Amino acid sequence: SQTIHQWPATLVQPVGSPLSLECTVEGTSNPNLYWYRQAAGRGLQLLFYSVGIGQISSEVPQNLSASRPQDRQFILSSKKLLLSDSGFYLCAWSTLRTGWYEQYFGPGTRLTVT
């Protein structure tokens, strides 16, 4: 069965510090991978998606970046965090399954920028 891991679970970082969040998927190959952010009381916003190693598409201009160094590894980074980067960061994966793109989410990282 497929599982998705994210770490860390919670993070408190000062403004201007760097960020690195990691997501790994097990039990599937060549998944599509996604990074979402959910601000407090808000809906999910798609930040990046990837259809393969080294292939990253950005949905929203921001000071964040993403990388996919391995098939089942997706990393979200920032060189300098802003207060507005606080939120719940969720990684998700999907594969083509009977024609539908059902996405499955990791447990998330709750980031507070102080």
Add this chain to the structure above:
Amino acid sequence: RKEVEQDPGPFNVPEGATVAFNCTYSNSASQSFFWYRQDCRKEPKLLMSVYSSGNEDGRFTAQLNRASQYISLLIRDSKLSDSATYLCVVNAGGTSYGKLTFGQGTILTVHP
């Protein structure tokens, strides 16, 4: 107009009640439709996909009306454990690589 719109609620219902959530979407090219549930401070979890002919999974029934660009979720015999936020989700289809657009969610509280 938002791409996916839901009544935010909250819906407060007693155990055993039937409750219905509605959702509209703006992209007529959308091909895939889902309902997710999200518990407080947790990740969203897929509840069910929504098929053109409508589908049922136990106490949950989903309907799709492509002409009206409308999706619904019916929960029968509500349980306390059904309390959560229900997210209406739409995929744009085509070459969108599985990108999903999420509604803001409808909050459901089931009380004894």
